[in-house]
Amino acid sequence: MKIRYFLLPLIIVSLMLLILDNEKTSIVNKNVISDGVEVSYPFFGNEVVDRYISNYLNKYLEEDEVFVDYDYYNDGSKYYTTFYSYVIKGNMISNNTDSFLIDMSNNTIEKTVVDYEQYDFIINSNASKDDKLVALTFDDGPNYNTNKVLNILNKYNVKATFFVLGSKIKGNEYILKKMIGQGMEIGNHTFNHLLLTRYSEEKIKEEIDKTNDMIYDATGKKALLLRPSYGSFNSKIKRTANMPIIIWDVDTLDWKYHSSIKIANRVMSKVKDGDIVLMHDIYSATANALDIIIPKLLEDGYKLVTVSELFYYKEIMLEDGKVYGYAR
Ligand code: ZN
Numbered sequence: 066m067k068i069r070y071f072l073l074p075l076i077i078v079s080l081m082l083l084i085l086d087n088e089k090t091s092i093v094n095k096n097v098i099s100d101g102v103e104v105s106y107p108f109f110g111n112e113v114v115d116r117y118i119s120n121y122l123n124k125y126l127e128e129d130e131v132f133v134d135y136d137y138y139n140d141g142s143k144y145y146t147t148f149y150s151y152v153i154k155g156n157m158i159s160n161n162t163d164s165f166l167i168d169m170s171n172n173t174i175e176k177t178v179v180d181y182e183q184y185d186f187i188i189n190s191n192a193s194k195d196d197k198l199v200a201l202t203f204d205d206g207p208n209y210n211t212n213k214v215l216n217i218l219n220k221y222n223v224k225a226t227f228f229v230l231g232s233k234i235k236g237n238e239y240i241l242k243k244m245i246g247q248g249m250e251i252g253n254h255t256f257n258h259l260l261l262t263r264y265s266e267e268k269i270k271e272e273i274d275k276t277n278d279m280i281y282d283a284t285g286k287k288a289l290l291l292r293p294s295y296g297s298f299n300s301k302i303k304r305t306a307n308m309p310i311i312i313w314d315v316d317t318l319d320w321k322y323h324s325s326i327k328i329a330n331r332v333m334s335k336v337k338d339g340d341i342v343l344m345h346d347i348y349s350a351t352a353n354a355l356d357i358i359i360p361k362l363l364e365d366g367y368k369l370v371t372v373s374e375l376f377y378y379k380e381i382m383l384e385d386g387k388v389y390g391y392a393r
Contacts, residue, residue: 102126104133107146113172121148121163128152142170145177158377189224189248189370192378197338197367198392200375201225201358202313203346204254204292207233207240214346215243217355223369224248227346228292228311231256231276238283245284250371252290252311253277262299269305290372290383296343298388309383311372313343314391317354320345325353332358339379339393341372 104122109115125131130153137146144167152159167174192198203214206229218225227244229251234241244251255261255272264272273291280288291308298310315335317328328351332342344351362369376383379392 102128102131104131106133106135106148107137107144109144109167109169111169111172114167114169114174117174118165121165125150125152129154143168189374192368192370192374194378194380196378197365198370198375198378199336199338199362199367200341200370200372200392201344201355202228202252202292202311202341202372203344203351204228205230205233205258206346207237208347210349210352211237211240211346212243213349213352214355215240215247215249217352217359218249219247221359221363221369223359223363224250224371224374225369226250226252226290226311226372228252228254228290229276229280230254230258230294231272231279232258234276234279234283241280241283245286248371250290250373251280251284251286251288252292252372253280253288253308254292255294258294260295260297261293261302262297266301266305269302273306273308303386303388306386308385310386310388311341312388312390313341315340315342317342317344317351319348319351319354323348323350325350325357328354329357329361333361336362336367338367339375339391341375341389341391 102125104125106118106122109118122133125133131150133148133150135146135148137144139145145164146167147162147164150159150161150163152161164177165174166177201223203211203225206214206227211227224247227249229241231253241251253273253276256275257272259268259272261269261272277288280286289308290311291306292311293302293306296312298312303310315332317331319328322328322331328344332354336342344354346352359369370378373383375392376389381389381392383389
């Protein structure tokens with residue numbers, strides 16, 4: 066069982082809570098470890114509650130590799146308990162969060178979050194924290210040129226992230242399916258490409274949600290990341306996003322320079338480990354630049370990964386409403 070280091074903060078917080086609360090509760094941390102299974106769960110010393118939790122956790126024993134941790138706080142006899150699980154199956158990682166309200170005064174336990182969040186992301190390649198990693202990102206598509214970009218990425222067997230516009234999805238669903246088929250990540254670039262800082266929370270939410278729904282309908286995969294149009298954000302957008310906000314630290318300015326050589330030179334002169342590179346899949350020059358950039362990056366020892374993979378390998382946990390321009 067590989068320990069996922071990005072879980073460390075979670076574990077530390079859980080342990081701290083456990084230590085702080087130890088005086089006033091009877092909860093004892095129990096670990097069940099079998100092959101590839103690591104489960105951490107609270108023991109309440111109450112038959113009904115403990116049996117319920119044990120049954121809930123049993124489903125994970127079927128999995129290849131799983132890590133379950135928990136967190137709780139209590140208010141009198143009421144314990145608000147949340148379980149976090151990371152299931153690794155082949156090259157997919159699923160993340161689950163389930164919450165329960167345990168009332169020790171009348172021996173009841175109920176699931177409080179019924180439609181819990183679940184998402185999967187693909188781990189394409191084997192990389193580690195010490196590798197030189199770069200995430201190429203492509204905004205404003207899909208359009209007819211996106212296929213060309215996908216074909217070049219495929220030729221070199223590298224992965225990238227596409228921040229798509231909801232308004233461009235209709236009729237181009239097959240392109241999104243192709244992205245997923247090639248192990249690419251799809252992020253949300255809003256619906257209409259508005260300067261969101263000028264709009265109401267309601268409008269911002271609509272722009273994000275509509276696009277998430279369309280990505281899910283086209284691919285069966287939930288977008289995990291938001292790149293607001295123009296990379297602009299303020300506290301209103303952060304509050305409304307409900308997703309990590311991904312910007313960049315290498316801007317190719319490909320929308321300005323329609324020259325593959327200029328675009329490639331900008332990338333190669335600026336790139337470093339952990340970078341997120343901004344490009345646009347809708348331009349022909351950008352596609353041509355990839356034929357220069359990708360071989361050079363590979364030659365320099367970089368691994369090209371999706372944004373979720375970049376943060377996963379760099380052991381940085383992405384949080385909703387926070388802004389990230391690189392993984393260091
Ligand atoms: Zn854009």
